[in-house]
Amino acid sequence: NAGVTQTPKFRVLKTGQSMTLLCAQDMNHEYMYWYRQDPGMGLRLIHYSVGEGTTAKGEVPDGYNVSRLKKQNFLLGLESAAPSQTSVYFCASSFLHYEQYFGPGTRLTVT
């Protein structure tokens, strides 16, 4: 039982490049989330999903897209990376919107 896993753990991108972050959970949770964590800013919700095939915007969705084609996976895409997207990205899942289980994070640097 791996919980929530994230791929990759680290990534360096050049401005304008694209990439996809993969989140997988094996707890059969309906709800999944993508957050970004920046120093002094706490955790800010980017997008979330309340079930397979559904997505919704969070607090800071601009510049990101998501897809939830399978219940266990939640993908976060950056179409044209910008230095402002340098951050640590966390995926989480939950049964309802209560206890959220977080992955180990992806550290992304955009140069």
Next chain:
Amino acid sequence: QQQVKQSPQSLIVQKGGISIINCAYENTAFDYFPWYQQFPGKGPALLIAIRPDVSEKKEGRFTISFNKSAKQFSLHIMDSQPGDSATYFCAAKRGSQGNLIFGKGTKLSVKP
């Protein structure tokens, strides 16, 4: 109204002391108040949570105190240990469909 304000930003406590972290909110519709603990290089993990129908919840050395009238809640860590050194986030949510709103975090260092 959606904000959760957390203080202090950082806290240094001697081993064996009491660590206290405070959070305040404006939205009276919030009905679930968790605290998350995050160690360096790891994702946050749920530490303890409270609902507004109780004023205090204790789990081991960790206690949440909740003051509904003041719209404040706090985390108390008794007998703080170096292993408690981490970043702590308070959060709040409204109803079964509301998302968690996180505070900005408190970095706790417990000195031996």
